[in-house]
Structure formats: structure tokens, C-alpha cells
Amino acid sequence: MTGERGGMRVAVVGAGIVGVCCALHLQHAGHAATLIDPRAPGTATSFGNAGGIVTGSVVPNSTPHLRHAIPRILTDADSPVWLRWSYLPKITPWLLRFLRDGSDARVRQIAAALQPLVSRAYEAHRELIALTGADGIVRPVGWLKVFETEAGFAATAYDRALMAANDVRFDVLNADEIHQLEPALARRFVKGLLQPDSAFVSSPYRLTEAYVTHFVRLGGTVVPDRVRGVRPTDHGVELDCERGFLPVDRVVIAAGAWSKQLARQLGDHVLLETERGYHLNIDTSTELRRPVVFHEKGFVLAPMEDGVRMTSGVELAGLDAPPDFSRIRRLLPYAQQMVPGLSNKVTRQWMGYRPSTPDSLPVIGASPHTSRVFYAFGHQHLGLTLSAITGRLVAALLDGLVPEVDVTPYRVGRFDQQHTERR
């Protein structure tokens, strides 16, 4: 039951950036790793993000302030977070837990659990970049938020206190400093918030592709198939794929927003939702040097290799509803005011599924029902950021080593009803 180099045969289900980083680390640890995905690697959610490796992102999505935003979410046609009403019954259990996880006490716990992941995120990518030769795609340019109003900036006081409490470095910028940093922006921003330790991936797809190319060059296998079932056997795990059965020693489920159904087969009930997000690719070259978050409107402009990518906020509508590009399209004229000279020629419109738990923490670790199946999903707005460190942790856990980070907060069992009631 061993792989060619004496390690185990490990199947990684899902070839998004998270699965790919897991496969690379498992291969590096001497296992015979196989990536299984019906889609080409890196072409689902990992294709279309804003490219941020955001090393200071310790603020979860649910905070005490979110409650004030609920009326806007429910009524404002241009709110950065919106819900399709028809989806409300399905998402209610997730939403209730999400709101509960937004208490001040919980937020502090969650931030402390995110900190060891995000603070290692860029270093972990640099390790893989050195291993794979994926140079020139990632730049250390920081992560910039800009504010049109003092009130908008003041509303981030809670977030800033949380960042400071978790040793996140950030600079508060005035209008002139923003202009020096990003001369392509219109001069209408009164405040900026720069996390200087963050980095930018100018083509998330090319980064995944470079990682996969290295993986294959070193003997890794990519199987274009969909996994329908995961069954532990006496000695290993059997995967029921559309094209047949695959016996392996260990399995890593890294299927992004689609992981819930596979985990359920093993008896693990996860509160996993999709925070859908959109992008428009704008055929233009600008002098933007880094991704810029326009805080009040909740979108990002990122200078990608193939144009400026405008990414949206969050739509709560599940995996099956058709995309609705009307909101992000409505933001384009506003974006043109923010960056004079930005064209309105859209060459691609895209939608992806952020795999999100109510507590904004990923699921990393073994299934309590079988120590042969490991989970690596639920990375919400931070899947690109956290992919490399997740791969490192999964490889250590699979080999029975003590991981560099205490993974207790990411255990799958935290969604159990019993646990919920005990807290």
C-alpha cells in the first residue's frame, strides 16, 4: 500500500489552489499524490480572485458591527453583501451561527486563530515559489484600502484594534500619502489603510498552473474525474469516481465550496456556504501598482496581467442559482470615477464560490470518523492567501507530525450540535 517513493498513495479531491498546494507538499514529503478534479486545475474559484495574499486578515466576516449593516444588506440594491430571498430558508442555520460567531468574545477567539495562519501565508507561498520556480507572479506590494469619508474610516476602528491586538502591521495614510502610493487614483480619498506585509498575485491562475506543472514534472498525477463517493476500507480508502473506483491509502478533501457533500458521506456535518463573488476583467492598462479596496462600495480593483480585475462583494445564493452580473456592472461607472482613464471595455465576466464557514475559519484536519481522510477547505475570502500554509499543515498532519500551528480551532467537529450547545 505504498507509493513509488515509499510514501503512501494519497488522493487530493479538488485541484483549486488549496488542493494543489496540499498535493505539492504531500509530494515533497515523499508521497505519491494524485489530484482529482473534473475541471482543469485552478479554473474554479481559484481562477477569479483579487490576487491578495493578505497577511493581516485577522478580522472575521461576522463582527459586532455587522448587525448594524443588516438593514442595508436586506434593502440596498448596491450593498456589498446581498441575499437572494429565495435562498433564505436554506441558508438560515448558517446565518444564525454566523451572527452568533460575531459576538465580541467570539471574534477575539477567531482572530487569534486566524493570526497564525495569515502571518505565515506569504512565507509559505515563497517556499513553494522557490520549490517550483514560479517567479515573477507574486509581488510584495501590500494591501491597500481607501476611504472616501472620515466616517467610513472611523467605522473600521474595531477592525484596527483587532489587528493591533494580533500584531498586524498597518499604516494609516492621509490623502497625499495615498496619492504618492497610487497616483492613478482620483484625488478623492481622505484616508487609506495599508498592510505593508501583504503581497499580490498578478495571475492567480498562472500561479496555480506553475505549481501544478512542477507537481507533474516530479511525477504527480492529475486525473480529470469527479469523485462521487469516499469510503474507508479495512486498509485505506476507496474513491468512487465517475470513471471507476480508485483505491488509495489516504484522501484529502479540498473541493472548495463542494466539500460539504463529500464530508457528509463520512458523517461530518459542516456548516459550509458559498459567498459568491463576481469579477469583470477590464481591458485596460492603468498605473495601479497593487490591488485597491474601495471600502465604502465594497469592491476591489486589481492590476492583473490580462487587465484590471474588478471583484465584487458577497452574494448569498448557494451553488445552483444562475449568476447575476447586474450589480457588478452597475459599479463600473463608479470605478471609472475612482480611477480616471479606466476603460469600460469588459472582456470577461466571471463568478466564483468562496467556501465559507460561519466562523471564517477553514476546516483543516482529519475526520473524527476515519483518520485516513483529511479536510482542507472552507477558506472563505482567504483561499489564495492560506493555500500554501494549509498544504504544509495537511502534509504534517497526514504524516503524524506535530504541526507548526495548533489546528484545534479548525477541526471539523466544531459544527456538531453538541459543541454548539456547550459553548
Ligand SMILES: Cc1cc2nc3c(=O)[nH]c(=O)nc-3n(C[C@H](O)[C@H](O)[C@H](O)COP(=O)(O)OP(=O)(O)OC[C@H]3O[C@@H](n4cnc5c(N)ncnc54)[C@H](O)[C@@H]3O)c2cc1C
Ligand atoms: C471575487 C473573489 C475575490 C477573492 N479575492 C481573494 C483574495 O484577494 N485573496 C484570497 O486569498 N482569496 C480570495 N478569494 C477567495 C479564494 O479565491 C478562494 O477561497 C479559493 O479560491 C478557494 O480555493 P479552493 O481550492 O478551496 O476552491 P476552488 O478553487 O473552488 O477549487 C475547488 C475544486 O474542487 C473541485 N471539485 C468539486 N467537487 C469535486 C468532486 N466531487 N470531485 C473532484 N473535484 C471536485 C472543483 O471542480 C474545483 O476545481 C476571492 C474569491 C472571490 C470569489
